[in-house]
Amino acid sequence: MDLFDQIFRRRSQHRFRTPEKMTEDDLRSVRKAVLSAVPLDPSIKTETKIVPASETSCKLGAEYCILFYSEKKGDWLRNVGYIGEQIDLFLTAGNIGTLWYGFGKTKEKKRNGLDFVIMIAVSKIPASCFRASPSDAKRKPSEKTWSGDLDAIADVVRLSPSAVNTQPWYTECKNGTLRVFRNTKNLIMPAGVTDYFNRIDVGIYLLILEICLSHAGLSYERRLFADTEKTNDAKVPAAFYELSAGEEQIKRINGYENVMLDVSRALDSGDPTEDGISEKIARLEAYYGSFEWKVDFQSDEAGILPGNLKRGVLSEDGVYDLTDRYRSAVGEQER
Ligand SMILES: Cc1cc2nc3c(=O)[nH]c(=O)nc-3n(C[C@H](O)[C@H](O)[C@H](O)COP(=O)(O)O)c2cc1C
Known part of the structure; x- marks a missing residue:
């Protein structure tokens, strides 16, 4: 499924003001979204569980929450971001509203030996609750997060969601190579919390970037870089893409x-x-x-x-x- 158009429609439902009861079809859609999501690193064990929102700390009007569990291995946070964003966009296509809910808590902190990472709150909502125009999205101008070629892609990928809207990514596109970095100097939240969420954000960004490249018909070879250590570097390499005409x-x-x-x-x-x-x-x-x-x-x-x-x-x-x-x-x- 080409999720490109959903990048423009999705928005965080910070409050699910007019939720509609999910039908059996909607729930099937949620299960399908969860099952069809592809990991960035298939060697990392993950699980997802769909639970009524009442079983979590989510009091935002959502009917269900999708809980993500992962083995703490390699770039597990980035991997969850990449998986979860596929679900976010897939559900948007079916008019199911979503919210990446970083502050959400669940009692089930471990599941089959895997740790709880984050949740996405979901509810069926009217189509009018989705974003009508990309200009409604508050984002940094793309000059602040992208340099070099292919700014048509920069204009779309900048719409990626991130915790507290930190947008912790920087991309350079030169000589047919896209270099994506995690920008570590986002001091809105305490450093440990920032690192945790911003690694998830980078996974979300990589997914949206790849949807743009595929939609444009470009081919790429991706090289991932480990981003697991504490660092004082302002920019940490996340992934490089060698581009060619597809x-x-x-x-x-x-x-x-x-x-x-x-x-x-x-x-x-x-x-x-x-x-x-x-x-x-x-x-x-x-x-x-x-x-x-x-x-x-x-x-x-x-x-x-x-x-x-x-x-x-x-x-x-x-x-x-x-x-x-x-x-x-x-x-x-x-x-
Ligand atoms: C990893 C992650 C965690 C988030 N956690 C929360 C949260 O706890 N509460 C909330 O209201 N929004 C949360 N958000 C939503 C962001 O605030 C939102 O994505 C950002 O402000 C951009 O707005 P948009 O998603 O409507 O485009 C989170 C987003 C991400 C990606």
């Missing part, structure tokens, strides 16, 4: 390149009303300025695309000039 991205650019050629040919032949041309113009216009176009354009600038790929459709004014030419030609014919 099959889907190349297919998309080729496809739009061909659409552009078809329209050019029709205009050269003097018949702008040829069958299908207005539709092709509409497709080009929808692509031009879209997230996909921006990523394709910026991938070209970043040197990620293969040298022999035809890419007139990615020139700054190529599509604009062609659609302009089309409108003038159609106008001429109508006169």
